[in-house]
Amino acid sequence: MLSRAGTSQPRWSLGQLFFTFSHRFSARLNFSSISEVKVLNHLDDECGDFLPWLERKAGVQVSSKLYIGKVSYGRSLFASRDIQIGDCILRVPYSVQISSDNLLPKASALLDDQVESVTKVAIALLVEQKLGWESEWAHYVSCLPQLGEMNSTIFWSRSELDMICQSFVYQETIKQKAQLEKDFLRIKPALEQFPHILRRITFKDFIHAYALVKSRAWGSTKGVSLIPFADFLNHDGVSEAIVLNDEDKHVSEVIADRNYAAHEEVLIRYGKFSNATLLLDFGFTLPYNIHDQVKVQIDIPHHDLLRETKLEILKKHYLPAIEDDNGFKTSWDSFIIKEVKSAVGKGKGVPQSLRAFARVLCCTSHQDLSDLVLEAVQNDGRLARRPFKSRSKEIQAHEILLSHLTRLIEEYNASVKSLGNAASPSICKRFALRRQMTLHLLAGELRILKSASAWLKNYCASLL
Numbered sequence: 001m002l003s004r005a006g007t008s009q010p011r012w013s014l015g016q017l018f019f020t021f022s023h024r025f026s027a028r029l030n031f032s033s034i035s036e037v038k039v040l041n042h043l044d045d046e047c048g049d050f051l052p053w054l055e056r057k058a059g060v061q062v063s064s065k066l067y068i069g070k071v072s073y074g075r076s077l078f079a080s081r082d083i084q085i086g087d088c089i090l091r092v093p094y095s096v097q098i099s100s101d102n103l104l105p106k107a108s109a110l111l112d113d114q115v116e117s118v119t120k121v122a123i124a125l126l127v128e129q130k131l132g133w134e135s136e137w138a139h140y141v142s143c144l145p146q147l148g149e150m151n152s153t154i155f156w157s158r159s160e161l162d163m164i165c166q167s168f169v170y171q172e173t174i175k176q177k178a179q180l181e182k183d184f185l186r187i188k189p190a191l192e193q194f195p196h197i198l199r200r201i202t203f204k205d206f207i208h209a210y211a212l213v214k215s216r217a218w219g220s221t222k223g224v225s226l227i228p229f230a231d232f233l234n235h236d237g238v239s240e241a242i243v244l245n246d247e248d249k250h251v252s253e254v255i256a257d258r259n260y261a262a263h264e265e266v267l268i269r270y271g272k273f274s275n276a277t278l279l280l281d282f283g284f285t286l287p288y289n290i291h292d293q294v295k296v297q298i299d300i301p302h303h304d305l306l307r308e309t310k311l312e313i314l315k316k317h318y319l320p321a322i323e324d325d326n327g328f329k330t331s332w333d334s335f336i337i338k339e340v341k342s343a344v345g346k347g348k349g350v351p352q353s354l355r356a357f358a359r360v361l362c363c364t365s366h367q368d369l370s371d372l373v374l375e376a377v378q379n380d381g382r383l384a385r386r387p388f389k390s391r392s393k394e395i396q397a398h399e400i401l402l403s404h405l406t407r408l409i410e411e412y413n414a415s416v417k418s419l420g421n422a423a424s425p426s427i428c429k430r431f432a433l434r435r436q437m438t439l440h441l442l443a444g445e446l447r448i449l450k451s452a453s454a455w456l457k458n459y460c461a462s463l464l
């Protein structure tokens, strides 16, 4: 799901979560991660009457500055004339957005509170899809990608998924598929109430609609909504332009974050998403993603005689991390690592929570553990956040992490190597694309792991 911010309240939103957004019009970084994208055809003939149709439906102008064109990864919006930084490039009234309010009231009443907003909008979309040209949204629905064009990992085959088994996005995909199966069973009784419209809805239809909503709906306090026309905008992780909500005027709009020349492709940022999130929710990756991160899981060895006590202490002191843009949850034994910018500088290093975990791991007596608990009580309640007084012990704790990361780096290297030659002529286009995305994902996560490993090596060396 994409992030959207309110103009009256200048804040990021991701579902119900808000993050401060302060650099709305700051200059765009020079480096564009998708500069190599091929523009196939400036004008998209199939969508030529889309904007006039939407403007008739809305009763107002939506955009005078953009037109729909094609690039190698589908449709995109282009500048129809010069655009200046700060220009409003599109404004879509709420009245022509699809949200759960578009559900038939009878269907809505049959869905319990546990059905999430993305699923509700997916049902609304399914209804319009099934109505075909009778739907008032037919112009929009006919422009949406077909099932075979979707590349979110929930559509990957077993052997394709095996390519990403190294990354936590593999587990997230399995989890999401299982959840979708449950959701489908949950909503089926409601769908069956409308046999004339929703005849023979299959699980495939449902996940297609779900993935469409997930990859092109924006979140707000009211849930998610599809914003026709705005959802032809593609993503650039370094863009400062986002979709804004004006709750007073009931419109969603986008303000240009830089100047564009006529016929240039216009991009916005969906959120500060890692390649793992882009792959799971949107079915694409960036060759170099500044928002990449890795989730690592560490267990306490079963031969550790203090295992049970350590588990108990760690769980008791576990503080759930605040969800970031990527929304992946951590637990007492899993940690999100972001790129460590400098191994030697003063900036952020490896997460404190992971280093604390390592300190607990290297304790060899009940007394050591009691000392850590006492220290937590005497300070801010957080466990093992201070370096051990003994330097050798502090080094030992960090060497545990280092050896864990070294093993992961070796495994990632082996996975990248096993992907072989992406240019082999014998493989189909779709598989080649998914393998390329796997390479972007693994290379990004490897970069993060190596940066964390370099930081740990430097930290240990500094204690020697």
Ligand SMILES: C[S@@+](CC[C@H](N)C(=O)[O-])C[C@H]1O[C@@H](n2cnc3c(N)ncnc32)[C@H](O)[C@@H]1O
Binding pocket: 034, 073, 074, 075, 076, 144, 145, 215, 216, 231, 232, 233, 234, 235, 236, 281, 282, 283, 284, 285
């Ligand atoms: C909100 S839609 C954007 C319009 C879309 N290209 C279309 O043809 O309708 C999001 C989808 O566009 C594609 N996309 C967006 N940004 C991309 C990028 N930088 N690289 C590759 N694909 C991208 C992905 O398929 C994604 O799921």
